Amino acid sequence: MPVIVAIDGPSGTGKSSTSKAVAAQLGLSYLDTGAQYRAITWWMVTNGIDTADPFAIASAAGKPEIVSGTDPEKPAITVDGIDVSGPIREQDVTSKVSAVSAVPEVRTRITELQRAIAGSAVTGIVVEGRDIGTTVLPDADLKVFLTASPEARAARRSGELEGADLHATREALVKRDAADSSRKTSPLAKADDAVEVDTTDLTLQQVIECVVTLVEEKRAGR
Ligand SMILES: Nc1ncnc2c1ncn2[C@@H]1O[C@H](COP(=O)(O)OP(=O)(O)OP(=O)(O)O)[C@@H](O)[C@H]1O
Numbered sequence: 717m718p719v720i721v722a723i724d725g726p727s728g729t730g731k732s733s734t735s736k737a738v739a740a741q742l743g744l745s746y747l748d749t750g751a752q753y754r755a756i757t758w759w760m761v762t763n764g765i766d767t768a769d770p771f772a773i774a775s776a777a778g779k780p781e782i783v784s785g786t787d788p789e790k791p792a793i794t795v796d797g798i799d800v801s802g803p804i805r806e807q808d809v810t811s812k813v814s815a816v817s818a819v820p821e822v823r824t825r826i827t828e829l830q831r832a833i834a835g836s837a838v839t840g841i842v843v844e845g846r847d848i849g850t851t852v853l854p855d856a857d858l859k860v861f862l863t864a865s866p867e868a869r870a871a872r873r874s875g876e877l878e879g880a881d882l883h884a885t886r887e888a889l890v891k892r893d894a895a896d897s898s899r900k901t902s903p904l905a906k907a908d909d910a911v912e913v914d915t916t917d918l919t920l921q922q923v924i925e926c927v928v929t930l931v932e933e934k935r936a937g938r
């Protein structure tokens with residue numbers, strides 16, 4: 717039986733790093749759903765769609781073809797055949813992704829893709845995002861909700877970007893979390909049956925070991 721693992725949480729809590737490592741260690745597929753929302757945002761920006769206009773976003777939501785790779789060792793994402801793994805991490809996309817991902821037509825489209833990918837994972841999959849445990853895969857075998865203090869998350873993010881301002885980084889991620897948590901459709905939220913792991917004082921390796929143990933316990937208890 718394939719094992720389905722949902723990992724949700726705010727920005728910078730370690731979802732991607734943890735999910736990739738857990739999937740690689742356990743021989744599972746991996747899906748970065750944030751990358752999918754970033755990819756559709758990139759397409760909107762590139763095609764001159766006004767990202768402040770939910771109606772314009774809704775009517776264009778069905779147009780781009782988004783293809784996600786599921787190999788945790790080399791995550792890949794294309795839009796209409798173009799590799800967008802670099803451009804989707806740029807500041808312009810990051811600042812607009814919350815607005816685009818709040819549009820219900822966008823969520824319906826991307827959720828369908830996510831369910832199809834999870835359903836075809838032969839050994840199982842680790843899917844990370846904001847609404848995986850609550851909405852996309854409510855029957856997941858294991859749900860984990862990662863948290864960390866805004867200070868720890870900002871320090872982690874600033875470490876990735878040369879010359880980043882810690883205060884500005886903290887403000888930007890708190891603002892994005894607020895937008896993602898307060899949208900009407902499928903907001904960032906912990907599922908009632910998710911295991912919450914506060915990663916503030918844990919190393920990445922400790923978080924990975926914790927989640928691997930939780931998956932193994934689930935598998936053993938089946
Ligand atoms: N427990 C940890 N201790 C220290 N650094 C960590 C920890 N977990 C993750 N990191 C580092 O923090 C940064 C952000 O991690 P990651 O991208 O996995 O977070 P995320 O939750 O997926 O963020 P986002 O939702 O914004 O994509 C990375 O540089 C990663 O190496």
Ligand SMILES: Nc1ccn([C@H]2C[C@H](O)[C@@H](COP(=O)(O)O)O2)c(=O)n1
Binds near residue numbers: 751818
């Ligand atoms: N399941 C998801 C995943 C992501 N989003 C949105 C909200 C995030 O701010 C944005 C980018 O995610 P990241 O790459 O930082 O993990 O995508 C969402 O609404 N639902």
